[in-house]
Amino acid sequence: MKNMGDTVDCDILVVGGGIAGLSLASALAGRTGVLVVEAEPTLGFHTSSRSARQLIPSYGPAVIQELTVRTLALIRALEVHLPKPVLTARSFLLVGSEETVRDRASGHMHPITPAQMMALAPELKPEHFPAAGLDTTSVGCDTDALMEYHRRRILDRGGRILTGSPVRGARYQAGGDNSGRWVTEAGEQHITSRVVVNAAGAWADELAALYSVRKRGLQPYRRTAAIVDVEHPLPADAPMVADADETFYYRADGNRVLVSPSESVPSEPMDARPHAEDVAALVDLVNSVTTLGITGVVRSWTGLRTQAADGLPVVGYDDVVPGFFWLAGQGGYGFQTSSGMAEIAAAMLQGEQPKKAVIEALSPTRAGL
Numbered sequence: 001m002k003n004m005g006d007t008v009d010c011d012i013l014v015v016g017g018g019i020a021g022l023s024l025a026s027a028l029a030g031r032t033g034v035l036v037v038e039a040e041p042t043l044g045f046h047t048s049s050r051s052a053r054q055l056i057p058s059y060g061p062a063v064i065q066e067l068t069v070r071t072l073a074l075i076r077a078l079e080v081h082l083p084k085p086v087l088t089a090r091s092f093l094l095v096g097s098e099e100t101v102r103d104r105a106s107g108h109m110h111p112i113t114p115a116q117m118m119a120l121a122p123e124l125k126p127e128h129f130p131a132a133g134l135d136t137t138s139v140g141c142d143t144d145a146l147m148e149y150h151r152r153r154i155l156d157r158g159g160r161i162l163t164g165s166p167v168r169g170a171r172y173q174a175g176g177d178n179s180g181r182w183v184t185e186a187g188e189q190h191i192t193s194r195v196v197v198n199a200a201g202a203w204a205d206e207l208a209a210l211y212s213v214r215k216r217g218l219q220p221y222r223r224t225a226a227i228v229d230v231e232h233p234l235p236a237d238a239p240m241v242a243d244a245d246e247t248f249y250y251r252a253d254g255n256r257v258l259v260s261p262s263e264s265v266p267s268e269p270m271d272a273r274p275h276a277e278d279v280a281a282l283v284d285l286v287n288s289v290t291t292l293g294i295t296g297v298v299r300s301w302t303g304l305r306t307q308a309a310d311g312l313p314v315v316g317y318d319d320v321v322p323g324f325f326w327l328a329g330q331g332g333y334g335f336q337t338s339s340g341m342a343e344i345a346a347a348m349l350q351g352e353q354p355k356k357a358v359i360e361a362l363s364p365t366r367a368g369l
Helices: 019-028 062-081 098-104 114-120 143-156 201-210 276-289 331-349 356-362
Strands: 002-004 007-015 034-037 087-089 092-096 110-112 131-135 139-141 160-162 167-173 181-186 189-198 219-230 240-243 249-253 256-260 294-307 314-317 324-328
Touching: 007 019, 007 181, 019 034, 019 143, 019 324, 019 331, 034 189, 062 087, 062 143, 062 331, 062 356, 092 098, 092 114, 098 131, 110 114, 114 131, 143 160, 143 331, 167 201, 189 201, 189 331, 201 294, 201 324, 219 276, 256 276, 256 294, 276 294, 294 331, 314 331, 314 356, 324 331, 331 356
Parallel strands: 007 034, 007 189, 034 160, 092 240, 189 324
Antiparallel strands: 002 007, 087 139, 092 131, 110 131, 167 181, 181 189, 219 256, 219 294, 240 249, 249 256, 314 324
């Protein structure tokens, strides 16, 4: 990577400092010149800092589950370089009617009896939940530690990270023999690169437009969560519990509980904020179906989960504009697919051929878009 006056030159420019962009830059660092630019003053400012911190191998379509299993393996491998584990055992308990649990249960989840459900989550009021499924391969994730690992690895291997640097404009300088370069204006910098990676989360389609790339219909959706005080705290080894109708989930957070209404409401790209009425309705709902006894809200927040029309991420080179690579639309699967997706994207950017079925399922040119 070179500084050329007021211009920085690199091989690959990654736009977006959330878990997707950092994971990819971490995978590339040391193999090629990589630079990450983030519009906000800190990394992981939006959705990546507002995660449920749970990785669930039974959650999502088949390709998502495959990427999740690979991500877990890669994170376990990198944990040997860290002072403490990133992953901790925490099962995932899906509850609801026979029909809704059957429809949602897949992969690593297996059905359990109502008695087994109550043994695992005695705070549930059983009359509301006649069926349950359990994923014992699910884990909690220290997302802050994982982000910091990737940040440190990027810098240690010669990569660069610029925060407070929103992309303001871009142009492509064509060259012979596919030697064209992007010139990107980000913050106060002019950055030239062979490839631009769109890891801009909720702003992915807006960023594409700045590069004169066709949008892919990536829609941000609201997802709120809150930390609450309860009369009856959960034990540290309690499973995360989710309603198969996607009306709530909760898990232990020390002596408090993290709760979410699991809403999926379309939004414009923004620094989303919770709606007080949503949080109040969530407290009433959880109190009506459990004996947790929520007594107050400590804090609440809202993140944006960005999805394509078919619910799958968009990963790969644009089919029209040269040197533009998509890494967007992770939806609610960002952390749990991050390392597996970065491995695939890094291979593609280095001219390798990852598993064909996966790259076809995630392709920006697929029919589902």
